[in-house]
Amino acid sequence: MKSVFDSVPSDFRLLSVLVTIVVITFMVNWAVIAIINRLEASKLATASVDKTALNFAKRLISVVIYGVGVGACLTRIPELDIVGHSLLTGAGILTLVGGLASQQVLGNIVSGFMIVFFRPFRIGDRITVSGNYTGTVEDITLRETILRDAENNRIIIPNSQISSEVVVNANHTDNKICKIIEVGVGYSSDLEQAMTIMQDEIVKHPLLIDQRTEEQIRDNAPIVPVRVTALGDSSITLRAWAWADSPANGFVLQCDSYVNLKRRFDEVGIEIPFPQRTISFADGSRVNSLAEDPKERNAH
Structure with missing residues (x-):
């Protein structure tokens, strides 16, 4: 033929x-x-x-x-x-x-198969790898996983490395997120008033969602619970739990709440303490030490 x-x-x-x-x-x-x-x-x-x-x-x-x-x-x-x-x-x-092929390349390919099969994360999920790298999964190739961070940088992590690290996935089974909003108030402040203001300001935010169960709604549980979590050296720590439908909206909710709380606390005279330090010197020692150490003199 x-x-x-x-x-x-x-x-x-x-x-x-x-x-x-x-x-x-x-x-x-x-x-x-x-x-x-x-x-x-x-x-x-x-x-x-x-x-x-x-x-x-x-x-x-x-x-x-x-x-x-x-x-x-x-x-x-x-x-x-x-x-x-x-x-x-x-x-x-x-x-x-x-x-x-090298052992490392084969390891990345096998790890890529494991990631796709077991699905610890998918394209579009927002993950944090070992507490160091946070971003949205943009692609999973045969060799590497590509993340896009908040500054639009690409973080390229070999599949063999990411499959052996601890991964925090904000979208694994549920996109909703609980943001902790924590503020310290002075001991002389009206504690009940401060807790009420925290609830009112956070509840008014348009990105807040109601995560109460039917039983909690029947019992009139607050949408945003506020608790005293610590009696510190100079302040009383108040903590509120607020829910949003996504990590991005949760971040906005948290940032806006801090601004609104600071404004309301200033209006009613509730103090948010900050560290203050007083340094005392014996007579004559201050002048001598300042003269001996220019760096310390600049600090004072």
Whole structure:
């Protein structure tokens, strides 16, 4: 049977075959990814398919398609025919990968599979890794997880590292968040009035949500409970628990509440103590020490 490449000069026949395989590989990958993207854009797929797993699967499919294309190219080269058939049939592929890839790369790929399978977080979740890095999960690739922080920076963490760290996920099963609003008031202040002001100001905030159970509503439990949590050296600590429907709204609720509480406390004369320090010197020692130490003199 004649081939379409028989009319090509023998010197360029191998090159034309390889170019054709490469073009077909790119076209197949483009077509498959386009179909997946179209399914992803449909309402049916959006409602039933996890975007995190879908993005991970697209990258994995691309790797497989390009791997098949590379194997097909190798089978056309006589010197590499055995390697090409091994790559296509899958025989010895683990040995090939193990010889070419480092342990760290393989660890990241395996960890990526574990993240997608067990779903400790997904694309769009806001997470904190080991208390150091906080951001929204933007993408999970075969090698790394990409976070976008509040300053629009990208934090790139290898999958093997993030899978072994403690991760705080604000969106794992519930987007709602409880913000703790804590204020210290002076011992001479009207404690009951301060607690009432805290409840009134926080309840008025438009981002506050009611998280009371039906039983708590029947018992007239406050929407925002306020408790005395500590009797400090110079102040009484009041703590309020306020709920918002998302971490972003919770942050705004907390910030606005501090501003409103400071304004209301100033209006009614409730003191918010702050540290004050008085330093006393024996007669004559102050002048001598200031002269000896210029840094201390500047501090005073």
